[in-house]
Amino acid sequence: MAATGARIGVVTFPGSLDDRDAQRAVRLAGAEPVRLWHADADLHGVDAVVLPGGFSYGDYLRCGAIARFAPVMTEVVEAARGGLPVLGICNGFQILCEAHLLPGALIRNDHQRFICRDQQLRVVNSSTAWTTDLRTDQVITIPLKNGEGGFVADDATLDRIEGEGQVVFRYEGLNPNGSLRDIAGVSNERGNVVGLMPHPEHAVEPGFGPDMGGAPRSGTDGLALFTSVLGSLVNA
Secondary structure, eight states: OOOTTOEEEEEEOTTBSSHHHHHHHHHHHTSEEEEEETTOSOOTTOSEEEEOOBOGGGGOSSTTTTGGGSHHHHHHHHHHHTTOOEEEETHHHHHHHHTTSSSSEEEOOTTSSOEEEEEEEEESOOOSTTTTTSOTTOEEEEEEEESSOEEEOOHHHHHHHHHTTOEEEEEOSOOSSOOGGGEEEEEOSSSSEEEESSOGGGSSSTTTSOOBTTBTTOOOTTHHHHHHHHHHHHHO
């Protein structure tokens, strides 16, 4: 059962591209999207937060390195450590790693090119706040678009997150960016914070998602991430 009346904040940074798409995904899942601005020092009582894709602050220095210091991120970090569900998509994933809410880092794709494609993912952990409406080992199709999507960490960190169930998604069939161990998404230890490079908000509505089973633009696998968090709020 989903949480009725849930309010999910979507942060807009200078350079965000997919904040409106994330708001729409939240609405289609059955929650109220709440616009949060990077300069806000208040999360306005939201029940969860989405950090969307884009090029926050122009990706100067490193992707997400400046956004990590935005006033709103002080509130996000504190709330996430207290259990607030937070989802970082693409640039949002990079920001969460820079803020040390998630392990590892994202670097330039190994082929040194921007990539845009429909990408298959295998669900590794279906017990996070953002994946309970998915099944472990389920293969889903989500659009991917990034130039700095290679997930890296040292061997000790990789072994630890593998052993503790913090790997949430792996690339299936093709590793599009050289991510170590085919890792496409990870969580924190508690499972309330999740980051992934592909874009679930672009696969939430028939007619606008990936091609699936011979039906053009019919894929809606991404919606499950947004409905999952509503269920987790009920069970919290």
